[in-house]
Amino acid sequence: MKIKGLVDEDFVNYKLPSMFIATSKCSFKCDAECGKAVCQNLPLATVPVIDVSCKELVDRYMSNNISQSVCIGGLEPFDDATDLMAFIREFRSRCDDDIVIYTGYYENEIQPYINKLKTDFKNIVVKFGRYIPDQQPHYDEVLGVKLASDNQKGVQIC
Numbered sequence: 545m546k547i548k549g550l551v552d553e554d555f556v557n558y559k560l561p562s563m564f565i566a567t568s569k570c571s572f573k574c575d576a577e578c579g580k581a582v583c584q585n586l587p588l589a590t591v592p593v594i595d596v597s598c599k600e601l602v603d604r605y606m607s608n609n610i611s612q613s614v615c616i617g618g619l620e621p622f623d624d625a626t627d628l629m630a631f632i633r634e635f636r637s638r639c640d641d642d643i644v645i646y647t648g649y650y651e652n653e654i655q656p657y658i659n660k661l662k663t664d665f666k667n668i669v670v671k672f673g674r675y676i677p678d679q680q681p682h683y684d685e686v687l688g689v690k691l692a693s694d695n696q697k698g699v700q701i702c
Contacts (some may be wrong), residue, residue, distance in 0.1 A: 545595070545596055545597065545598050545627040545630065545631055545686075546567075546568040546569075546590075546593050546594070546595055546624065546627060547565055547566055547567060547568055547593070547594050547596060547600065547618075548566040548567065548568050548588050548591045548592075548593060548594070548618055548619060549564075549565075549566035549588065549591060549594075549618060550563070550564070550565055550566070550594075550604075551564040551604075552604065552608055552610075552611060553564070553608065553610045553611055553615050553642070554585050554611075554615060556689065557615045557617065557644065557646065557687070557689060558613055558615050558642070558644045558669075558687055558688065558689065559687060559688025559689065560612040560613040560642065560688075561610050561611050561612050561649040562596075562611055562612070562613045562614060562615040562644065563601075563604070563605045563608065563611045563613075563614050563615070564614075564615045564616075564617070564618075564642050565601065565615070565616045565617075565618070565631070566585075566588055566617065566618025566619065567616060567617070567618050567619045567620065567621045567623070567624060567627070567628070568593045568619060568624060568627075569619055569620060569623040569624045569647075570583075570585070570589065570619035570620040570623055571620065571623055572586075573620075573649075573674060573699065574648050574674040574675045574676075577674055577676075578636060578676065578677060582675055583675070584692075585618055585619055585676065588618055588619055588686075589619065594682075597632050598627075598631045598633075598634035598635075599634055601631065601634075601635075602631075602634050602635050602638055602639070604669075604690065605635070605639070606638060606639065609667050612641055612642075613641050613642040613643070613644060614635060614641065614642070614643050614644065615644040615645075615646065616628065616631070616643070616644070616645050616646065617644075617645070617647075618647060620647065620649075621645050621646070621647060622645075622647050622649055622657055623648055625657055628645070629660070630677055632661070632665060632668075636665055636666075640666065640667055641667065642667045642668075642669060643665075643667060643668050643669070644668075644669045644670075644671065644687070644698075645668070645669070645670045645671070646671045647670060647671065647672060647679060648673065649672065649674075650672055650673060650674075651670075651699070652653070658670070661701055662701055662702045665702060666702050667702070668700075668701050668702050669686060669687065669698055669699065669700050669701070670698070670699050670701055671687060671691065671696060671698045671699075672693075672696065672697055672698075673693060673695045673696035673697060674693070674696075675692055675694070675696070676693040676694075676695060678695045679692065679694045679695075680694065681693075682694060684696070684697060684698045685698075686698030686699060686700055691696030
């Protein structure tokens with residue numbers, strides 16, 4: 545799996561302590577839609593790609609007694625859906641803890657992937673929606689954290 549970063553114990557992106565995996569690709573759709581650079585993750589794009597096996601990531605998660613979920617975000621997880629699905633398959637082969645996917649896509653834009661997740665897996669939460677500047681942050685009950693834009697929401701998809 546190609547990633548840009550890894551935090552073993554993250555307490556910011558989900559209501560449970562999480563291993564945070566920063567993915568390696570993004571089309572920067574938020575910037576394109578706004579017509580200006582608004583992505584908070586833009587610096588991550590310049591970080592070298594790390595190639596790590598899904599098994600290694602899951603082994604690392606399983607050896608940590610603090611993290612109780614996995615959060616995948618950073619850039620855009622669905623822009624490398626092959627790696628995303630491979631990780632989820634490996635994780636689910638060993639653990640039923642929550643998997644949280646932060647995406648800038650809206651559900652209708654990635655419906656085939658969402659249908660696949662609903663059919664094949666359980667305990668998946670997805671944060672949908674692009675960042676739109678100049679909006680008030682709001683508390684999301686599903687994620688248990690504040691989100692930056694009114695159009696963003698966490699959904700327990702399965």
